[in-house]
Amino acid sequence: MHAGTPLSTAPARGVINGGAHRYPLRVYYEDTDAGGIVYYANYLKFAERARTEMMHLLEAGYAEGVTSGEIAFAVRRCEVDYLAPASLNDVLEVRTTISQTRGASMNGHQTVYRGDEELVRLEVGMACLNRDGCPARIPNDLKNAIQSRTSPSS
Amino acid sequence: MHAGTPLSTAPARGVINGGAHRYPLRVYYEDTDAGGIVYYANYLKFAERARTEMMHLLEAGYAEGVTSGEIAFAVRRCEVDYLAPASLNDVLEVRTTISQTRGASMNGHQTVYRGDEELVRLEVGMACLNRDGCPARIPNDLKNAIQSRTSPSS
């Protein structure tokens, strides 16, 4: 093992198909609590990882808004329904669709699956902010990519 | 400094008055993110700390349900509104009221304040579970304590 070796693999970015982004992850010790299941706040981390990777995929080949740090989506509201618990070593998948896109905000629907089983559902309202933390328009290229690839009608 | 010295101080458990539990905390590096503010999932940690301390206070002198681990309250649903961000070193207060108590579940309303300013509001639906993770009745002593001390009408 020596420095200089190129990175052998890339992090899981998930895939976009059927109008949704699908992001896989495994449950590690850090995610669980003494109840033996995933701690309730950590699903919000899973959801944010999935949204980040979705943005990286959507922005590939376009002006890089989120990827470059020019803009960021801040969560203004979220509703979380916990249907069933996940456990250590489970392989989960976060499926994300953007249900509504407006000038400077959007709403997303995210579901955490284990196989076919829905474990957690999130409705997330997000505001687009510039580097100063002020509301900013969602760049057109990104908005088009969202609407054509990760919306229910796409 | 040597072992054998009794613990000098107790963790902040907050106080119950005016029908609400009030729990103070400071924002540390671990709570913040690269945006310079508290990471959105961490407010759920703050809220759970506050609920835990409230239960410890309510159970003092009664049969110890949550404190002893006989029962636990699992979050089934939460709605979170992010009104304004908190920053490193801020001193915050989580105020908790239980808006509804049923046989084996209850709803709570929690607000995170910085001084007079509301930063985050949470509506939390919780189920009472026994050691096996099955639904369990909220012990009467605890239910009475909740209704008489941490409900809007109390």
Added chain:
Amino acid sequence: MHAGTPLSTAPARGVINGGAHRYPLRVYYEDTDAGGIVYYANYLKFAERARTEMMHLLEAGYAEGVTSGEIAFAVRRCEVDYLAPASLNDVLEVRTTISQTRGASMNGHQTVYRGDEELVRLEVGMACLNRDGCPARIPNDLKNAIQSRTSPSS
């Protein structure tokens, strides 16, 4: 419950006596993992909370270096020995002494206790940085406070 009420209580800052800072905390669900005990990385959070509160206490009445954000101590190295595990609801105490202070760096010794029992020992090497992340001299007032109040010989 209404806005406008002053904060009822302050977070636990711990106390300084006998040459050490003593910081109390309770173990919450967020701190534990599926093994039923505190997750190993989380002791580093506890240790950093304690160091932060120690700095706030030491700086009270002096030029506020860490408190105001002018300087920060970045951990360059830490050694952690896990002697015994902590569990949900345990009340712990982090005891911190600064074993060596140099111009722009210092070494600390931190122990996490449950009652008289040592659970985790940390040796932490820290560098003092300015707002730009460059090495900075530890302000004299702070250095004097550290040496007179939280050093083994104090």
Added chain:
Amino acid sequence: MHAGTPLSTAPARGVINGGAHRYPLRVYYEDTDAGGIVYYANYLKFAERARTEMMHLLEAGYAEGVTSGEIAFAVRRCEVDYLAPASLNDVLEVRTTISQTRGASMNGHQTVYRGDEELVRLEVGMACLNRDGCPARIPNDLKNAIQSRTSPSS
């Protein structure tokens, strides 16, 4: 998007080659702090994720000790050197080798890279425990797999 669709992708498990396990990850908001860099405790999470995936790879086709939860490796000691910080969106790689294997314990060396740059080095001492948390022998199949595939001499 509908339930019933098989999981499209698997989490990144990394690869084993040249006597080391290599695990890729991206830095998300949850990993960073208000200093704009990865919070120091979170590298211990990265390291544990990498060790977990390494065990899953090593156990594939053998008796499943860690994977099935029969045994677990508890960290008894770790030394962490922070050489350079990682930032939001960085792609990192954790490289893990097991430097020494004994009957019921082992030592690992882990380095977090960004490209060719070493950011953090960890030396980790681990004890093998059974389901009751008591010391247990490392299963022979696993021990052989470790020594032949993830040791410096392999």
